Amino acid sequence: MSSLPAIDPNTAPPSAAAALARAKKAFGGSVPNLTRAMANSPVTLDGYLEFSQALSGGLLGPDVSERIALLVAEENGCGYCLSAHSYVAEHALHLSSEEIGAARVGESADPRIRAVLQLASAINSGRGDVPDDVVEAAREVGVSDSEIAEVIGHVAANAFSNYFAKMARIDIDFPPVTPRRDIA
Structure with a gap:
């Protein structure tokens, strides 16, 4: 059982809903459970998405x-x-x-x-x-x-x-x- 709730994008508070919308775009239309749990702290989810996005454009x-x-x-x-x-x-x-x-x-x-x-x-x-x-x-x-x-x-x-x-x-x-x- 999860120790942090998975935030539902449809009922999320505005800041979490905005972060989850960015996650949905980043993950090609899906919202993985990891990002739904991270949305308990929208700044955490945004930081994760921004760092991941930056790395995806790298040399490797x-x-x-x-x-x-x-x-x-x-x-x-x-x-x-x-x-x-x-x-x-x-x-x-x-x-x-x-x-x-x-x-x-x-x-x-x-x-x-x-x-x-x-x-x-x-x-x-x-x-x-x-x-x-x-x-x-x-x-x-x-x-x-x-x-x-x-x-x-x-x-x-x-x-x-x-x-x-x-x-x-x-x-x-x-x-x-x-x-x-x-x-x-």
Whole structure:
């Protein structure tokens, strides 16, 4: 059961209704439960949407940023975000189940994507403390400083949504995917 109510866009107070309308536009006509819970604080929802929108126009592109989202959700044990990002990866980006599974554990057949995922994992697990060799490994395969900065942004944005979804116990409104650590 959710610990924060999902705000109904049809009965929301004006500031929440406006934020939910922006969420509906950002998510292609749907209003995911995560954004409905964030609407308890319209400034929180707006901040999330603005940061996510800014990152979506970055250098990494949607297929790499979605892989980062899968990895961070897996590492943080967030079933809601893992379910949402698995759905987007499969249905919007047409990633194979093998590519989705590999991203969840920081792997890719592409050495550049693998280096980005390993950097993202180090940022997430180290809470920002990253060994120099991980950064250098990313640079060696052509990851620019701008892209490294963007990876930090993606990790932070995804960690925020993971923490929010877990704390608020958001009801999953996508086909459910269970984090590996919860399967054992």
